[in-house]
Amino acid sequence: SLDAVYYYMRSLAASNPILTAKESLISLFEETKRKAEQMEHKKQRDVELSPSMWGKGKKSTFRPSVEDTTRLEIWIHPTHPLSSQGSGSGRDSDQENDLGNLSPSDLNKRFQLSFLHAHGKLFT
Numbered sequence: 001s002l003d004a005v006y007y008y009m010r011s012l013a014a015s016n017p018i019l020t021a022k023e024s025l026i027s028l029f030e031e032t033k034r035k036a037e038q039m040e041h042k043k044q045r046d047v048e049l050s051p052s053m054w055g056k057g058k059k060s061t062f063r064p065s066v067e068d069t070t071r072l073e074i075w076i077h078p079t080h081p082l083s084s085q086g087s088g089s090g091r092d093s094d095q096e097n098d099l100g101n102l103s104p105s106d107l108n109k110r111f112q113l114s115f116l117h118a119h120g121k122l123f124t
Contacts, residue, residue, distance in 0.1 A: 001112065001116060002112060004024075005025065005028065005119065007021075008021040008022075009021075009025070012025075025123060028116075028120075029117075029120030029123060030120075032116040032120050033117060033121075035117075039110075039113065
């Protein structure tokens with residue numbers, strides 16, 4: 001599907017653009033959006049069913065109520081003692097997303113889906 005996006009975009013950028021290329025791109029991006037949403041729902045369902053999440057509420061300590069939509073940012077200086085704990089956070093988030101456990105072909109599929117989903121958001 002990356003090839004298809006490439007050729008459709010080239011068709012639109014030509015001096016005589018092919019008008020059906022835009023429609024084809026939109027349908028391709030809609031399909032990608034649907035697949036990305038399905039993957040996100042599956043990931044959320046897996047997280048909710050995982051034993052490590054049992055007994056833990058979904059309530060965030062940063063948002064005390066549902067009506068509160070403000071965002072709280074916490075900046076930690078690199079010399080702060082907590083910043084040394086952040087060096088492993090990339091590995092933790094990698095394990096949370098199970099990217100380290102995926103085969104190269106599955107990782108490539110997930111990348112392509114994410115890439116196309118992001119470009120679809122920009123295009124539509």
